[in-house]
Amino acid sequence: MTDAIKKVCVIGAGVMGAGIAAQVANAGVPVLLLDIVPKDGADRDAVAKGAVARMLKTDPAPFMSKAAAKLVETGNIEDHLDRVAECDWIVEAVVERLGIKQALYARLEQAKRPGTAVSSNTSTIPLANLTEGRSDQFRRDFLITHFFNPPRYMRLIEIVTSPATDTGVAARVSDFVDRMMGKRIVRAKDTPGFIANRIGTYWLSVAINAAMDQGLTVEEADQIGGRPMGVPKTGIFGLVDLVGIDLMPLLSKSLSATLPQGDAYFDTVRPMPLIERMIADGFTGRKGKGGFYRLDKRSDGSRQKLAIDLATGEYRPEKKPERLPGKAEKDLAALVAAPGKAGAYAWAVLGPVLAYAAGLAGEVADDIVAIDDAMKLGYNWKFGPFELIDRLGPGKLAERLRAEGRAVPQILETAGDRPFYRVEGGKRRYLTLGGDYADVVRGEGVLLLEDIKLRAEPLARNGSAALWDIGDGVVCLEFTAKMNAFDEQVIQLIQKAIPLVKGGYKALVIYNEGSNFSAGANLGLAMFAVNIAAWSEVDKLITGGQAAFKALKYAPFPVVAAPAGLALGGGCEILLHADAIQAHAETYTGLVEAGVGLVPGWGGHGEMLDRFQKTPGFPRGPMPATAKAFEMISTAKVAKSAAEAREMMILRRSDGITMNRDRLLADAKNKALALVEGYAPPEKPIFRLAGESGRVGIAGVVRDFVKKGVATPYDQVVAGRLAQVLTGGEADLVDIVTEDQLLKLERRQFMASVKDARTQARIEHMLETGKPLRN
Incomplete structure (x- = not known):
């Protein structure tokens, strides 16, 4: 089915649109990237071209290789919109303003072929609003494909269709984003914020409010609300820094405009003078000057991590919190029951958030698996909301909510003391909205x-x-x-x-x-x-x-x-x-291995030499393969x-x-x-290697690197050991070196490396800091 989509058009070359285009190109599929004509008009395609140029310099890289960028054609929507007729799928990723999107759709309706899929990357606007005023054909071809940022690395895509959407069109897009773009599809209903952002935004708002109300430091909140809850090591405030503090008010504004009155999200909305000031001053997180955390450069050139004081708004040196009591680090039930600030904050976050997620079952998705997958893939939670409820006990959660006078979601009542997930007959099963258990179904061709x-x-x-x-x-x-x-x-x-x-x-x-x-x-x-x-x-x-x-x-x-x-x-x-x-x-x-002062010890030298020697088009002779392998291994590339x-x-x-x-x-x-x-x-390979002349040539290059300060004195020693193996040791240029002989050389040089105190210092430094030592 994937051959049905042979070319894609992405309209909107912002961070998301450009990233989606890059992932299409990573799949080996041509993509047309269009944006507006800039006001100066000097280069009418400058916006899209600039997006591609930025992505080639971005780290982490949106492109999986620079070659993929060649599959991205650039243009503008004034001169090139008619080229959407060449494409089998059009992705709209323009600004989140309904009027702008609808105006674009009116033009697309005239330019595209009937049956060509059109999807919006909107994160908040309901599908019914987007297609208002469009023809029946356009509605049949339309769906929402909500990618998560950055599109290359985030595996989640929420797909929303309407009763009018052609099932064949939706299936073609779904198959493409699954097999070619590498996404796991979550089917969401046409509700504000869909699944992940609706729950995720509520979770972050509850967590930030509770930390401020309870007088916690950002480090304490991230410790309690991080790994013990299965949240990424960034924790709460670190995650907001990562995604961008300026994104929070935008999501809040959009959700507040579309959510139904009485939704629990409105209880979290309050004035945030600290966050408003941070955004105004450019402290928008990692992409800005810093956020709740920032790195401060000392006079000696070293860096110190600072954290913001939530009460005063001033930065201070980061403080490591006290260790969590008892089993609270690994046992969720023990965490919410813990005395003091740990248990109070954990419950202040988990109580409302899990109840909110449970209350959305049936409204935002047809089953709990979709909700859990959305939060695990979209927000990198280790456990989804219903998996977290199982760790607390559904009956115990309902009992505590009831005791505090809070509403108990219907699905918790349905579950009673039964878990949301259980294993029966060698299959994982989940509790349905009707109270029965059903198998968790994998996609066709998926084996886990x-x-x-x-x-x-x-x-x-x-x-x-x-x-x-x-x-x-x-x-x-x-x-x-x-x-x-x-x-x-x-x-x-x-x-x-x-x-x-x-x-x-x-x-x-x-x-x-x-x-x-x-x-x-x-x-x-x-x-x-x-x-x-x-x-x-x-x-x-x-x-x-x-x-x-x-x-x-x-x-x-x-x-x-x-x-x-x-x-x-x-x-x-x-x-x-x-x-x-x-x-x-x-x-x-x-x-x-060279990064910790070692040489490969399990056959890596010979296997890379053999790779190069047998690759069609690679230069023949003993030195090209030796030089290429040396460059790769010595730089720990x-x-x-x-x-x-x-x-x-x-x-x-x-x-x-x-x-x-x-x-x-x-x-x-x-x-x-x-x-x-x-x-x-x-067959066992045989090698004709460069011998002493090759070692002399390599040694000269390494000496120059040391003089320039690119390599350290001990790098030179490690390089000599690598060269000894890659050139065949004492073998002459005309001698044949067998695989077994090369393994003996490799083992000898490995043992020489590991016995060297300078290698030992590198290994110890790596184990302690996770960073290489340059000695």
Whole structure:
């Protein structure tokens, strides 16, 4: 169905419109970006062109690669609106003013082809108001597609249709935003603010008001209202800084104009002189001079984090709050029951917000799953409102609301003491508005490991990894340690997986549903071994990792790696050893060991050399591959997307990229099955490397970098060790270097690095601060 949309037009080149256009281009689809003609008129396309130019400099980047920007054509709505006839979907992302949108629609109605979808990115205006006065054909072609900012990174899209919307048009758009743009669709009803912004704005207003009323500091409010509630580490005030303080009054004004009288949101609206003053003075959050938090530059050049005093409006040094009492950090029920300010503030936020969300069931969406998904994907909550209610107990929440004289939402009465979610017959089920339970349904072609775990036991498991049967003769290797880091137990399970798959299965997929695929080797365990001089244990870990990764590479069945998020160091090396990679578009990967003074230890050198040597069009000879691998590894370069990983040749041209995270496992499984028939392991590579002359050339370049201050003296030492491996050690230019010989060189240089006190200082600094040490 995705081939139905071959070109998209986005009208409105502001932050949202430009970001939507960029994500269409990231999907490999041409997009026409139009905006108004500037007043000076020197370049009539300047607004749209300027948006593209800004996005190429923005960090985090809206484009997954600079090449994607070439798919964006720019123009203006005066000269080029007739070109919407070339497009299969038109996205309107202009200013949130009904009159402006309606005037644009009147022009679009004359310019577009019948059957071409038109959608608005509005976040607050009801669909019925938008299409007022339009023809029946336009109404059939119209829907709302509410993206969240930034469009590349936020996975939620709320889709709203009307009874007049053609189901075929809606299906084409839905399929495109799912498979091509990587979004999870939440079906919202045509109500003000839809789901996420209606609940999210209410939540933030309640939380800010309660903090001010109870005399909390912003740090205390963010501590209580942050991680214990499953809210991102930014907390309440940090999140407002992130999205922009100036956005809050705009959302408030829009919701106040459209919500029905008597809505609980109106109880939160009050004068906010502090926020008004902050906005007037340019303190609009991270995009401005700062917000509730800001960084202050000291006279010595260092930076100090400041926080605003909610009572005085003056900035002061950030203060770390006292630790929360008892189990309050991890147990939601314990948090709201905690004595003092922790419990009082937690209940002041959760009580009204959960009751408000529960009261909207049936009004903003047909089921509670949509509401939970909207808040998890749109506001990065770890748990949706109904999942949070389950953690408190629906009956207990209703009882406390009733005791305080508050209205109890109907769905809480319906639930009684029953949970909103439960597992039956290996399936997750949710409570319907009618009081029955129904299966949580996934989209067609979606396969999630979390669902498989509900109905199956692992084939094998230890403390850091597990093996799962995912059907059709395919086994999944899952990493489970913190940050999915590699240790001896991961290596042991890899070795166990080889005979298991060989004995009765067809293929292996390496995949997990953590935030990150793998952060590489467990540096904490490595430093423990270093501190007690257990060098034989470190050597055993490196030798074992090399053997395990080569066992995967030469296994008698296909191995497909399916990364998402960080795949660094060893996490990158395991990708390089797979027969194929099916990467989520948001995969950030690279060989980063040099940043902590190490060299790759699990075959990364040889695999990258082999990648370059076998890539069509890459220059032949021993030095080009060596130089390219050295540049990449010595600078600890990380691809900021799967598209960039392909440009770095970590992904081959034949490797796949999946836009929607929910579809990654199914795509990887299908890729593995496609490789089964006639499968044969790869032949062992042989290398002709640059030898001593290559090392001399590399050393000269590094010396220049040190003189210029770009590299540190210890960087020069690490670079020498990398060069020793990449040029083949003592081998001469005419000598053949085998894969096994290269692994021995790699292991020797790794051990030399890890025994160096300067490397140890880098590792300790990284573990303590999360930042590299430049020694």
